[in-house]
Amino acid sequence: MTPLHPFVVSLFGGFCIGIAAVLMMALLGRIAGITGILMQGMRAPAANQWAIAFVAGLPAGALLFHSLTGTPMPPFDAPLPMIIAGGFTVGFGARLGSGCTSGHGICGLGRFSVRSIIAVCTFMLFAFLTVFMRLHGGVG
């Protein structure tokens, strides 16, 4: 079998994410925004067991994909201070800004939410600027 082009694999991965987001709304009436789901799970786990179940499914799904396809799990290589600072900033910003790539991106853009359109443009721009500064601006 000839390997599929990475664009096609990414597109199919996007389809899976889109179907999961649609099912979350159609079955449970919930936005599949990871930040919101994580917060609901942390603040009131007993009342939001669905959130715990969904969050547990994420690594299970990743494990399932790599086991079935035999593809290696991608490496993650960064200095620890940057990992902590980056992780904290991602969580802080996503919560303050009411959502991340899934909630604002896949769901919010699909709903034509003006807040989400502004959020997606803003975080994409700042991620691009950060990577540019790190790789080409002599910072980091």
Add this chain to the structure above:
Amino acid sequence: MNLVAALGCGILFGVGLAMSGMTDTERVIGFFDVFGNWDPSLAFVMGGGLLISLPFFQLLQPKLKGPVFGDVFRVPDRTDIDGRLIGGAALFGIGWGLTGLCPGPAVAALAHLDVDIIWATLAMLAGMLAADQIDRLLDAGKTSRA
């Protein structure tokens, strides 16, 4: 039944994140490295997701009475653009550019059993809880002024 549905959705979402390359931080950084060794493939992830979610939210959902295992569709109805939305999104973008991990992939990549991913995810959860506290303080400040 809704727990099984939520778990199933989470698994499918996790399969999608791993398949699409979103859990591969090198590719995520490559996607943002437009003026360097640009890897545009991750644009197809949001494209693919929207090809499914957009028709559902625009065409199908308005015709449905409610979710199969719930009472009502819980959809955000805010339309105000405030500093928290823009400042939060900017900070989120900066953090995403530093590690290449946004919240969904960070949790999905816990499957890699990599200590650094665990640190990144714990730091992320701490950041979310901290933002929640700031959010409450800001809200309290607003109420007392009003």
